[in-house]
Amino acid sequence: QIRLLTIHPSDEDTSPLSYSLDYKSLFKAPPFAALLYCWGKLKDEVNITVNxxxxxxxxxxxxxxxxxxxxxxxxxxxxxxxxxxxxxxEKSYQVKRMGAIFQKAD
Known part of the structure; x- marks a missing residue:
């Protein structure tokens, strides 16, 4: 199993980001994109809502x-x-699965 963020829709592109974080079977997961961590300066943090x-x-x-x-x-x-x-x-286990996660991603 993996966790996926489900994006809550918004009527406006500038509305704050809101997500649900849920467990899904990798091979039964809905279509998803995969991102490796987007690095940046800690002082430039922005808040999102997750669960x-x-x-x-x-x-x-x-x-x-x-x-x-x-x-x-x-x-x-x-x-x-x-x-x-x-x-x-968990981190060790999931890192080993990253190849499969990226293969499954759109």
Missing amino acids: SLTVPVTANLYSALMRLRAEGLKCVWVDALCINQQDKD
Whole structure:
């Protein structure tokens, strides 16, 4: 299983980003894009909402997510958000699966 961010639609391109983070079977997952962490300066963080919680992301990642939403994409996998970075076992397991994740991604 992997976690996927489901993009909440918005009527305006400038509306704040809001997502749900849910577990999905990799091979039964809906179409999704995959992004490796978009690096940037920590001082340039922007907040998004994930499962009703405020989560800081870099400005670069925020821009990428805004573009994906504007293109009408429904789901996205981002290593920094979809892998529990605090759980070393999960992180190790998921990193080994990244090849399969990127093969499955659109």
